[in-house]
Amino acid sequence: MPKGVVYLVRTEVVPDREAEWDHWHREVHVPEVLAERGFRHARRLRLVDGEETHRYWTVYDLESAEALQSYRQSPAAMRLAAQHDQKFGKAADLRRTTFEVLDDLRAPVAPSEAAVVGDDVHILLRPATTADEPAVLALLELQFEGGSPPTGFTEAQARASYRQFLGDPDAGLFLAETGGRVIGFAAATTYPTMRFGRRGHVEDLVVEEKFRTKGVGHRLLEYVERWARREGVTHLSTVIGLHREASRSFLTREGFSDASLTLRKRLGSGLVPPV
Ligand SMILES: CC(C)(COP(=O)(O)OP(=O)(O)OC[C@H]1O[C@@H](n2cnc3c(N)ncnc32)[C@H](O)[C@@H]1OP(=O)(O)O)[C@@H](O)C(=O)NCCC(=O)NCCS
Incomplete structure (x- = not known):
């Protein structure tokens, strides 16, 4: 803007x-x-x-x-x-x-937190900044089905969306780093509903392969949940491909249930999400 x-x-x-x-x-x-x-x-x-x-x-x-x-x-x-x-x-x-107006600077949407996971891996959880863009976009590629980007995906569009995320008061972009290296990130948004109050949606949650099964994903999700509660969110949702068994068991362990079905309709010529 x-x-x-x-x-x-x-x-x-x-x-x-x-x-x-x-x-x-x-x-x-x-x-x-x-x-x-x-x-x-x-x-x-x-x-x-x-x-x-x-x-x-x-x-x-x-x-x-x-x-x-x-x-x-x-x-x-x-x-x-x-x-x-x-x-x-x-x-x-x-x-x-x-x-x-020279600059529009916001306070971070959440305080940073330190944690120790797995076999003594010290991580820092914090909101992402503009400087984290290359590292987060590199991790985003791990979300691509079969390693290929969705049809129509461009880096320029991903960069623009990244900045939009940082500037949107209803969005949160958080990451986990160790020794200054970004090893995971989560992107979430909140929105109002008339029946259930404010709801939250986790759009992306990714941990670098080398650092998986140590508890980084768990800590990131907890961090997102704390932010969401502060934002007044009553329910958190996420969407994964039906075939993603590992992610599904992770999410089940984290307290997510698959009681509802997400239906989707494509509008215009937007990108085709893989799931
Ligand atoms: C899903 C994902 C984010 C999980 O990240 P992660 O850092 O591996 O998550 P955790 O380590 O907290 O938990 C993963 C597993 O490791 C195990 N684990 C957790 N802490 C552990 C520890 N300290 N030592 C060993 N294992 C541990 C858990 O039991 C869990 O097993 P489960 O999935 O069978 O329940 C990661 O696998 C990923 O990036 N996947 C690709 C993207 C994706 O599918 N995201 C889906 C959500 S939108």
Whole structure:
């Protein structure tokens, strides 16, 4: 997603109109601004500490500088500014500034954890970062049926999906490493359901062959489960090929049951999953 721009509106309101302004601004004004083209998100802030002339800040996140420019020249922007002026006039002082977004950095979705598995293999479980992309994509190839990628698979698409995973608040990409080497990863997503609350799905879980049957898969899955619980997930699911007997017994031991049947329909010209 493009980084976009931040449009900051700082406001100082006279104390006897503050409650009225706050209500109107939250319920009427900001929702109207957000309905305009190019706006993605807004945060309303009130100063609690520190030196600042204007105590109310509205931080708008927009797609691009062009989107902001065309909004500011639009009849809608003029109408909204006029409304503000009409209602509050001299009771509110506004300052408008624009910022270019340099980076969007998120806190990791889970804390890292150390564990010892098998015959004294020290592993670290942690969320993946952009730097792990080559190692994770190399492991992903172990998921290919018969060693061949699904029809239509391209590395460029896999790289793009990797970055999408990292930027998606409803997705988790986790890995196990030993001595700085990535030896397994798990990719999971969460989604809302009306009947069962939030559900989770493990899309990929792979351990490098050399490190299998030591408990790495178990630790990775436990790590995913802890993340999923924190996200409010009530059920976790995964899909494996019917012929994958080893993976099936692993998942059964991990508490997964095969009580339901997954049916699938292909839409458009998307890739054909092997299972
Ligand atoms: C499925 C998979 C992730 C399991 O990873 P793993 O690291 O071997 O998993 P574990 O070591 O925790 O458990 C695997 C087996 O080793 C055994 N094991 C676990 N800890 C062990 C230990 N310390 N010493 C010896 N054996 C151990 C378990 O009994 C288990 O046996 P089971 O499958 O018969 O129940 C791995 O085999 C894999 O990458 N497969 C290909 C991808 C795949 O099919 N993924 C499916 C899920 S989407």
